[in-house]
Amino acid sequence: MKKFLSCRPAILLAGMFVTFMAFVVVWCAGTTFRAMSDWHLYLFNIFAALLLTLPAVLTRKVWVQIVIMSLIDCLLVSNLMYCRTYMTAIPLDSYFLAGNLADFTASVIDSLRMADIVFPLITILTAILAVRAKKQWNWSRLKYSAITIATGVAAILGMVPYGGFYNEYDRLAESCYYSTCGVPIYTVGGHLAYNAMSSSAVLTPETERNVAQWVKSKESLRSFEALPDGVGQRLNLVVVLLESFESWLVETRIDGKEITPYINSLVADSTTLFYPNMLTQVASGRSIDCQLLLTSGLLPMLNSVYSMKYPATDYPSLCKALREERGARSVILTCDKPVTWNQEVISRSMGYDSLIHRGAWKIDEVVGNPAKLSDGSFLRQSVELLKRDGAGIDGHPFMLTFVTYSGHNPFRLPDDMKDPGFMIGRSRYPDKMVDYVTMAHYTDSCLATLVEYFKSRPDYKDTMILITGDHEGLASDRASILRSEAAQGIVSPRQLTPFILLNSPVPGRSDAVMGQIDMYPTLLAMLGLGDYFWKGMGQNILTEGRPEVAVSSMTGEILGDTADIPPAVIQNILDARRISDAIITHDMLRSQDRNAR
Incomplete structure (x- = not known):
């Protein structure tokens, strides 16, 4: 633990991963914990943490990671608030309607919960520990980038036996018991990717027949x-x-x-x-x-x-x-x-x-x-x-x-x-x-x-x-x-x-x-x-x-x-x-x- 607390990039990566896992727990507490039995959840959230810590590792700047974590906090809390009413994450096209929230300020505030405070607290704690770390940037940029890419490839290959990302997410979305599991398993980013892929679908003979x-x-x-x-x-x-x-x-x-x-x-x-x-x-x-x-x-x-x-x-x-x-x-x-x-x-x-x-x-x-x-x-x-x-x-x-x-x-x-x-x-x-x-x-x-x-x-x-x-x-x-x-x-x-x-x-x-x-x-x-x-x-x-x-x-x-x-x-x-x-x-x-x- 002492060695970990002295390593700045390790602290930043851990802070990012803990943020994602906190989101998983809070999301599942309001929906179902079935998602946490899927191994893809851990692999995709590790990949997301690695990817979003990469800019800080490359620039050697703590503030870069804190800005990213703060933005991610806003994104995750917004989706949790949305889920508490709609039982799903924010649709891709709804991000362009943020101006409409001015008409529903009270409803937005009413969707906040005490559990949501954990996200800024994780970010604050990560910043304090990272600034105090003795071994500031002892990780190789090249090695870290390679690990990130390898993890991403592993996550993609892990979807092949299931028919690929879109088909597996689609299966969850249409399932009676797993319809809310796609977001914690594949992160909010995966949810947005699925939305984008769905909207670009073309009318096929199979769809017409169905x-x-x-x-x-x-x-x-x-x-x-x-x-x-x-x-x-x-x-x-x-x-x-x-x-x-x-x-x-x-x-x-x-x-x-x-x-x-x-x-x-x-x-x-x-x-x-x-x-x-x-x-x-x-x-x-x-x-x-x-x-x-x-x-x-x-x-x-x-x-x-x-x-x-x-x-x-x-x-x-x-x-x-x-x-x-x-x-x-x-x-x-x-x-x-x-x-x-x-x-x-x-x-x-x-x-x-x-x-x-x-x-x-x-x-x-x-x-x-x-x-x-x-x-x-x-x-x-x-x-x-x-x-x-x-x-x-x-x-x-x-x-x-x-x-x-x-x-x-x-x-x-x-x-x-x-x-x-x-x-x-x-x-x-x-x-x-x-x-x-x-x-x-x-x-x-x-x-x-x-x-x-x-x-x-x-x-x-x-x-x-x-x-x-x-x-x-x-x-x-x-x-x-x-x-x-x-x-x-x-x-x-x-x-x-x-x-x-x-x-x-x-x-x-x-x-x-x-x-x-x-x-x-x-x-x-x-x-x-x-x-x-x-x-x-x-x-x-x-x-x-x-x-x-x-x-x-x-x-x-x-x-x-x-x-x-x-x-x-x-x-x-x-x-x-x-x-x-x-x-x-x-x-x-x-x-x-x-x-x-």
Whole structure:
């Protein structure tokens, strides 16, 4: 040990390697430790440490290594923070969106953990020990370079029996139990390399065959089913996407108080269709992924955010189906900027006629950090806009999508906006849970303005209103909240959002499992759009005998009882995301969409 502490390059190399291994441990603690049983993990992390210490060895400058380690600290901590919400590392194309973080500062800070302090501490300790080392630079530059190259070659050759780096990483990414293991095994650099290789993929005959076979199999095993004869379809659709809204909030009381009294009244209505067990299937795109699932019936991409990577792809959609069938107009309303998740461009690609965004609203009441238009003001102004000029839909069948914001993490509602009759004791429940239910109660109180307006319209008899969460909300906070005995039995351990369809042609209630991917074909059927060429990757939830299962895009786990479901059906469901990724990447539905028109 004394000899080691006197050798400067050894200290720098060790500091770099310990940094990588600290990342592995912290990452695995939040996902799975399966990665640490793979020998590639140690070889690739040794190679990464050797490679990133090489500049300091060549220049004989300690400060060079400290700068590199500081930058690596920022990179690793950023990816850990991202993983705590999205269960994956930052996609390559998302690094070009760093400017968007200014709108989510509070959420970013909320993703930090005490364990993250270990990274700057390792860097500081490495700097102190290296500066104090007696044997300053006693390693040969040539020998060190040769060792680095040899280790890299060994790492590459070690992948050959597994079909090469890309194939092995791809296998992990698509695995149910190892989907998060690629990053610790091959480092963040390997993750970015895999992203780059994926984005440069060309459409091969094999991919075309796989997609065609999957679609044929899906039509055979999980066919689209229209509404029964005699059941009246709806002409118009209103979608309300509640930010981070989870199912367990509905019909739940806390300290004797209803969390969502207004939504509860809607669920109790005899014309409502309610499915509380809808699994969140968004991935790293979160809110924008929900729009893909619901509007286009496609699953999130494996390693990219579709709206950023492939905004020009021709996406099939409910908007386009409504326009083709009955000349409908479609408008999406949000209080966000048009550049957020590339919303303006992707809205056009999905067939919306217009996007009404932050610039259209008077910012008279704000929530969040940074502050954005409150749900109350957003929905009130939306109704005023519809009454004033119809938002471009008057005289046409329509699809309107409202995207709320107030429920965004960290769920902090200003005191003067809280309901004095809904005060939850922080001494009994975790702070994050109290903040979350308080915000949900607030959003619930705002909904009446919008829903009651549509109910008052003469065309309401032909209009459905879908209320759902865009994705789950508690993310990595769920585990810590559930450690509280008071929270158990209230907060669900599952990532579920509600499917609440008002004025449904087929009302009712079911506790059956569904996925967000099932919303598209269900709405397609309810709107009488069964002739549209794209039926989606899910299934109409009213189909008798449908497989009541769903697959998480974040973990790959299957929710629901698979015991009586044929293996071929399960495989078709499991393969869906890979097929969706190929469809989006290669714009494989464009020609069919044009032919349909």
